[in-house]
Amino acid sequence: MGAERSSSRAEAASRISVRGWPRGLLLHLLVPMGAAGAFVLLQWRGVIASPESETPLVVLVLIHYLGAAVFHLTSLYQRDALLERLGLWTTAVGLGLNAAAWGTRGLIVGYYPLSNLYDTALFFALATAAASLIVTFSSGQHLVGALAMPVAVLLVVLGLLYGNDVQDLPPVLVSYWRPIHVTLAMAGYGACTVSFVTALLYLLKDRVRLEVIAIFALAIPTLTYAFISGGSILGQGDFFVKLLMDGERVPIDPEGREFLRASVPYVGAILRVAFVASVLALIAFAIFLITAHPFMRAVGHWAARLLLVLQGAGILVLLLQLQRARDVAALIDPAQRRMIPEWWVQQFGSRLELRAQGSALEIAALFAAFALTGFIVVFGWKMERLLEAIPSLEALDQLTYRAVMLAFPLLTLMVITGAVWANESWGRYWGWDPKETWALITWLFYATFLHTRITHGWKGRRSALLAVLGFVAVMFTYLGVSFLLPGLHSYAGRFGATPLVA
Template sequence: MDPLIKLEEILFIVAVVSYLVSSFLYIWYLITRSDRAVKLGTIILVLGLAAHTIALMLRWVSSGHAPMANLYESLSLFGWGIVLFFLIAQHFYPVKVAGSLVVPTAFLITSVAGVFYEGPQPLVPALQSYWLWIHVTIAMLSYGLFALAFGAGFFYIVQEYLLKKQYQNVVAAFVILLAALGIVLGLWAGSVWAEPAKVADELGRIDKIYTGEDTAKILGGAGFGLLIGAILGFVAGKGASRPGFSKRLPSLDVLDEVSYRAIAFGFPLLTIGIITGAIWADQAWGRWWGWDPKETWSFITWLYYGAYLHTRLTMGWRGKHSAILAVIGLVAVMFTYLGVNLLLSGLHSYTPT
């Protein structure tokens, strides 16, 4: 095995383990408010990000192209972006507690990337363009910012309910969040378990043909994920409903500001990502826009976040309204990013970006 590839694998594992350990420390900080825990968690998270960065660079060198050509590389880059933007936000805002949600999310994404690991492969003709790394990098950075907005928005909702002593709503918020996450992970697990037939046309579009058994596996995974997520959400919600828990969270103003700024920076990046993707599509397939499922859902996501900014800047929507939109927005992002590739057919089926 190429020494660079071996070193990349080791550093990637170091990053995943670091994110896992850091996740526990941030969650422990949420529970105990231990400064030692969050300081150690931050140090380990920084070290994990450094290892992850070097792993991505080694992947680039060993493959001869930007590490964005398959599901492993793209998921790895997505997780890297989430950690990077969280650390930047933590440096400027008192949002350490958000790490108890954001860091585990990054860990889940990078660990799922490991499941799809494959060695460096030559690029298919459509991906042999410098627009690859430009388009994908910008898109992944915008996704990372939207994930940060999601975390801040969720804790805004929880904090408001806590301040109003609406503890049943706190439990409901955690149940809905973790149940939704369970469904997403279950759909992913089911889609991996299922083995649909794949047929490529002359343009490279991958058509997936699902049998009844494949569909049952996917729906079964979603149902199991829903059950486990709901149970975990109930336990977490009960824990968060304890008296004094609200003092462990940032103020509503801080959470609102972080969520808004993350989307305010992420939206123009998503816009540029879509534009560069259109340029790339024209070079690869001879048309700027073809309403491919990925293109369609990218446009839907763009409209959604555009509506978020519109309602905030012109209609005065702030606080809970904006927080709910920020939380729901990540659903559109994740379906655009993963759902389209795993469940639908199109030109992007061979690459998740």
């Protein structure tokens, strides 16, 4: 009896040490944020010199977030208090660097830095890391960072790919409502990310087959390779990156709908094979779910591993080619090259730039596809051991609920302040602009989550599915609308264009 009490007290003490709000949040959240604030303030006051660019800080953020993801994921396989602490501390340091980079960005541009995809991606990553720490210390569960930090890594990568060029604010963004509205949105999205992570872990713990999740996850790489670069990967085996001149895309038609692009050597061929591997994995998993034949399950997982290797190789070759490209004019898409006068190539060809910023969203999609495949590969290896490391269904359900409770008020205020800002800018509170519509759809997902839970007692798998679908809506609202749907918010993903090609 005494031994049981001693064990119980030890377990409680261990949990309290993790859950300690004052100490835990002070050390891992408030101290890094305070240090970042002091760093930015000292720059502003001229006590320390301001850097010409915040990019070195952002690279450090990426390194720390990536390290945190590795520590957290490793701790799922190898339950080690040191790994868990390293994951939390690396997240905390990355958070401080993230805040410092974002604040430095504000000093460089001279306004509140939430005006384009680069700025918002940095803040979205910051909010994701902060929400991960808050939920971790409020619940005593370390696993949140295992999936939240990879999302933060992808967001930082997206920002780096988009580029940090300093641009004047469009007139519509010159409003005190901009920092209020966008800050609420990014903070809410960070909390939504954590709810997605815990909901996904709930589904795995609830014995939803990984192969079912894999079919949905691997459908994204498959569709990416099928349609990216206008379908050229499956067509002629080319991966195109839009060329830049003086930081701007180069239109080749009077309407500015088509832009000059270059075929990056070898990348398209690698991704074409990756497409075959992704289709093979999808077919194998589908057959396994129908027949329950273990051989097809093994084929699916081996195909996913092959896909991961091919994706990594494709991304590595792409980055090397972007770094080493010299004679950019020689890489111009042959179909476009025939449309361009020779005199133009001779005069302007040396000014063409092959940079990731030309096709930031497409390249970011390659990284996202790699991450999704990595998720299937990681969780497909020693699955039973991972499931043992994941907390109980009740704990995961509560974590998802807490994260949604954190996100929903922020999303509500986001919609309200957006309407007020719209009235100030365009003379109406609501105009069914695509961004407005999808923001409302996102809000409705989380409102439905809370309504069904509080009123009808929904818990478990149904609530987890709502949280997952809500995050899909979040990402489409954040990226899909700005890049794919025309509207008043499309400025978020567009480059300037100078019609240099007749």
